[in-house]
Amino acid sequence: MIRETLLLLYQGLLRVLQPQPWYYGSYYATDTRWLRWLKAVLRPQRLWIRVRSRQIGRLPYFLTTVQPARANRKSDGVGDVVSGLRRDGVVSLWTPEWALWARQIRDQYAAQLAGKGSSDAYQHNDYQQVYDPRTFEFFTHEFFLAVWAQHFDCQPYLRAGLIVNRTDPTTPTSPTRLFLKMPNTLAYRWHWDYPNLVQTALLLNDLTEADTHMQIVRGVHRRHRMNLGPDDAFYSDETIARTGEVVPLIGMAGTLWFFDSNAPHRLWAVPGRPRLWAKLEYTTGNAIVPLMHPEQGFRVTVTGGIPWHTLSPLQQEAVLPLT
Numbered sequence: 001m002i003r004e005t006l007l008l009l010y011q012g013l014l015r016v017l018q019p020q021p022w023y024y025g026s027y028y029a030t031d032t033r034w035l036r037w038l039k040a041v042l043r044p045q046r047l048w049i050r051v052r053s054r055q056i057g058r059l060p061y062f063l064t065t066v067q068p069a070r071a072n073r074k075s076d077g078v079g080d081v082v083s084g085l086r087r088d089g090v091v092s093l094w095t096p097e098w099a100l101w102a103r104q105i106r107d108q109y110a111a112q113l114a115g116k117g118s119s120d121a122y123q124h125n126d127y128q129q130v131y132d133p134r135t136f137e138f139f140t141h142e143f144f145l146a147v148w149a150q151h152f153d154c155q156p157y158l159r160a161g162l163i164v165n166r167t168d169p170t171t172p173t174s175p176t177r178l179f180l181k182m183p184n185t186l187a188y189r190w191h192w193d194y195p196n197l198v199q200t201a202l203l204l205n206d207l208t209e210a211d212t213h214m215q216i217v218r219g220v221h222r223r224h225r226m227n228l229g230p231d232d233a234f235y236s237d238e239t240i241a242r243t244g245e246v247v248p249l250i251g252m253a254g255t256l257w258f259f260d261s262n263a264p265h266r267l268w269a270v271p272g273r274p275r276l277w278a279k280l281e282y283t284t285g286n287a288i289v290p291l292m293h294p295e296q297g298f299r300v301t302v303t304g305g306i307p308w309h310t311l312s313p314l315q316q317e318a319v320l321p322l323t
Contacts, residue, residue: 022238046226069149070313089221099254159281169269190235193261204276207250211273221260
């Protein structure tokens with residue numbers, strides 16, 4: 001009841017003080033600074049999570065919920081990726097090494113990627129518990145962890161193992177003016193994710209803007225976001241057009257995308273043009289619910305056992321919550 005009252009007050013205030021045509025239906029999210037901070041005052045929990053995880057401000061570690069990153073081996077190219085992430089919130093790169101990984105993962109998961117249906121009608125995620133050593137090597141790759149350790153300025157943690165995804169929608173993405181109320185289709189709408197959730201994705205097939213792909217807004221990932229209710233959780237197309245440049249996550253198979261999903265993003269769905277990718281999610285170890293629950297018996301294991309002796313302290317700490 002309190003949330004509904006706050007949302008009604010906020011929407012009334014918005015109509016009086018900023019009566020613009022880009023707020024309608026379920027699209028009352030805004031990047032107007034004073035409105036964002038007004039919502040943070042009304043419901044400060046999300047802001048407090050980000051402050052205590054050192055993503056807003058720089059509290060001493062002993063006052064936070066995070067810890068300094070463990071030592072890692074030197075990885076070439078990390079600095080360039082981190083610089084791009086801090087500036088834009090989204091970075092891509094392609095090398096022959098990542099293209100080889102894409103071929104190997106696609107071959108290994110060929111059955112899952114061949115067209116398996118899904119209950120949500122647009123995508124299928126495969127969550128594994130048992131991995132072969134080669135796949136485990138990929139999803140604990142020190143390059144990824146070193147990037148996110150520097151980006152977060154603290155220890156990153158894997159939220160799950162490797163997520164192999166086929167996105168094959170039956171309904172296309174339409175302008176938000178036509179999507180006024182759409183239950184169960186969050187990914188189609190401009191939204192943001194949990195605080196301090198970031199992702200690395202490897203394209204397993206070639207994608208152009210004519211294919212199903214993700215879109216994200218560049219350079220706005222550091223802005224604090226929260227909502228007072230479900231009608232305040234999504235951006236209209238008109239708001240996004242005023243917010244920043246939209247980046248399509250496309251490229252050749254083997255393209256790596258790093259992105260901070262606090263930036264507004266959505267699925268651009270094209271029926272008959274599926275996207276295949278392998279995705280990894282990272283957090284700072286805050287209140288985000290894990291996708292895999294070791295306490296419920298869902299543990300990541302490796303054929304022949306986890307090779308702890310081969311992992312750096314950074315890798316060991318990152319994978320520990322899943323084991």
